[in-house]
Every structure is written in C-alpha cells, then in structure tokens.
Amino acid sequence: MSGATVELPATARAFLTLPHTAAFTTLRPDGTPHVTPVRFTFDSATALARVTTRAGARKARNVAAGGPAARVALCQADGLRWVTLEGRAAVTDAPARLAEAVHRYTVRYRTAPPAPLDLVVVEIAVDHVLSLNL
Structure with a gap:
C-alpha cells in the first residue's frame, strides 16, 4: 500500500518527525467517529x-x-501548529511490514513500540494533507 504523491513543505515534513502523538480518527461500523491518541x-x-x-x-x-x-x-498538533494526514487505511500483520513499522517507530520515538502478541500495523495511504502555521 502506498499513498498518492502529496506535497508537503519542508517545515511540515520536519514537524512530522518530532516525537509527538496524534489524534487518530477512525469510523465505527455505525458511522460514528472514534478518536484516540497514537504514536505514528x-x-x-x-x-x-x-x-x-x-x-x-x-x-x-x-x-x-x-x-x-x-x-x-x-x-498532530503542537500549540497553533498542526498537520492532518488523511487517506485510505488497511490493517496488516505481514512480518516485513510490521518490522518496517517497528523500525520507523523506534527511530522516531527512540524506543520500541509495545509488542503485544497480536501486533498489527495500520497503514494509511495519505492522499490529502491539511496544515496550519508550518
């Protein structure tokens, strides 16, 4: 899975490497939003x-x-600066994709993510970006 080509200014790309959390919004089967903080x-x-x-x-x-x-x-928000990444998502437990996700997480957050037995990765093919003050 890969996203469309999205244009991001260098300041937004740099902001998305900082070790912040983000609000992750998915839709429940009844169509209502579910929002939770995540690292990504x-x-x-x-x-x-x-x-x-x-x-x-x-x-x-x-x-x-x-x-x-x-x-x-x-x-991902920090004060009045924020970036929203939107796109289609899929869940996978493919070993190579999990390994890549864990590696990238570890580099960004300088610690490995939790490793439950049922670890999966949600991959989001980003096709729309919104931002402010970046």
Missing part, C-alpha cells in the same frame, strides 16, 4: 503513515470493518 510514523517519499496497535484494538477493528474504502485521519 510518516514516510513522505511514499506518503505512507503507519500506526502500530493490537489487532483487537477498536481502531484496528474499525479499519478492518471498513474494508478497502476505510478512510482515517491523523492530526
């Missing part, structure tokens, strides 16, 4: 964002229930 990574070269989580977590179940049309949003 974003690869600007491929426009792919990654969130590691448990397969049983509500966010992963929401994405899986949405099928190939599942859309999500990640919004």
Whole structure:
C-alpha cells in the first residue's frame, strides 16, 4: 500500500518527525467517529503513515470493518501548529511490514513500540494533507 504523491513543505515534513502523538480518527461500523491518541510514523517519499496497535484494538477493528474504502485521519498538533494526514487505511500483520513499522517507530520515538502478541500495523495511504502555521 502506498499513498498518492502529496506535497508537503519542508517545515511540515520536519514537524512530522518530532516525537509527538496524534489524534487518530477512525469510523465505527455505525458511522460514528472514534478518536484516540497514537504514536505514528510518516514516510513522505511514499506518503505512507503507519500506526502500530493490537489487532483487537477498536481502531484496528474499525479499519478492518471498513474494508478497502476505510478512510482515517491523523492530526498532530503542537500549540497553533498542526498537520492532518488523511487517506485510505488497511490493517496488516505481514512480518516485513510490521518490522518496517517497528523500525520507523523506534527511530522516531527512540524506543520500541509495545509488542503485544497480536501486533498489527495500520497503514494509511495519505492522499490529502491539511496544515496550519508550518
């Protein structure tokens, strides 16, 4: 899975490397939003964002229930600066994809993510970006 080409100013790309959390919005099967704080990574070269989580977590179940049309949003904010990444999402437990997600997380946050037995990665093909003051 890879996202569309998205244009981000250098300041926004740099902001997305800081060790902040983001609000992650998925849609429940009834269409209501589920918002939770997460740590994530974003690869600007491929426009792919990654969130590691448990397969049983509500966010992963929401994405899986949405099928190939599942859309999500990640919004990282710091004061009056923010970037929102939107796109289609999918859940995978493919070993190579999990390893890449864990590696990127570890580089960004300088610590490995939690490693539950049911670890999965939500991959977001980012196709729309909003930002302010970057």
